[in-house]
Amino acid sequence: MKKLLAVLFALSMVVSLLAGCGKTGTEPEAEPEAQSQTEAEPKAERTVVRLNEVTHSVFYAPQYAAIELGYFEEEGLTIELTNGGGADKVMTAVVSGQSDIGFAGGESCIYVYHQGKEDYPRIFAQLTKRDGSFLVGRADEDFSWDTLKGKTIIGGRLGGMPEMTLEYVLRKNGLEPNADVTVDTSVQFNMMAGAFTGGSGDYVALFEPSASQVVLEGQGYILCSLGEESGDVPYTTYFATQSYLKDHADTVQRFTNAIAKAQQWVAQHTDEEVAAVIAPQFPDTDQALVAQVVGRLRAIGAWNETPVMTSQAWERVEDIMVGAGQLEEDARVPFETLVDNSFAEKAR
16 A cells, blocks of 8 residues: 555656646746747738740840849739740730730731731830840941942841831831842841851841840941931830730739839949849840940930830831831721720829
8 A cells, every 4th residue: 555655646746747847937828829820821922924025135124123123023923934036926925825914016916906806915014115136247347328238137027026127227228128138037036146147147136135245256246226226116015915904904003013113223223233133134144244235225225214105106116017018008006006004104
């Protein structure tokens, strides 16, 4: 009996000691239930926007600034960026529903409109206001437009904004395309630099940083800016189908807000600061070269400072298309039909 009492006493002491472990008289009791609720609180989900761009170029610096500075994230958006490799391919992706927003020349919206599609895309923001391409030649010559006579220029896809603007500039300087000078439209947009360095053509119209890279490689020389020659044009725009604009109006507004903020940021910062921010978008290009390209584009007034498009700029697009024979005079599309400035005005 004594042994039994001793065992019971020992067990009671162990239980008392265990009950006292885990807290002291100065420690408050834990609140596990409240803590678990905090840990389980879900993070706000971002809306994914599938953005299809015509090409990847420093020309689009404000767009990349919006990505790298987190402006899209601030608006609750995650951008899935795809390089379409041409305005026609970008438009195909948008119309087919593979992409939400297209980023290319506004002429592609005119083409689709005249195809009679009911849910034709409309432009809701403008990023660039000049042609961003530069004429590159094989010799460091004292350039004049007369030197192009009898020569061949690799100009891009027939009916694309780069090719049509090139024709517009040639006519402006007294040269008739494919009479005084040959414009080669057989080379895909993203293959033009390679075709030129491979020996095709006497000249080529290239975007940056491709133009500067050709120069660095000793394969050519930048002779002039086609953007300076062409004047203000809503060269690169954002568009989406009418159904997407209606069903995702809040997403489109937040997207436009981010672009507007980035346009202002680029306008207010130095070439070096812009280059440092967008450098991750161009990992194979020296940052000093990116800064140089940014400065060259800034000098020609390449970027809009707001996403708003003007009716006068739209008329210039159609003038260029008519001159290139890609749009009949009586087939011009009214500004209000294909441009919705409501998102851009609110963002501004």
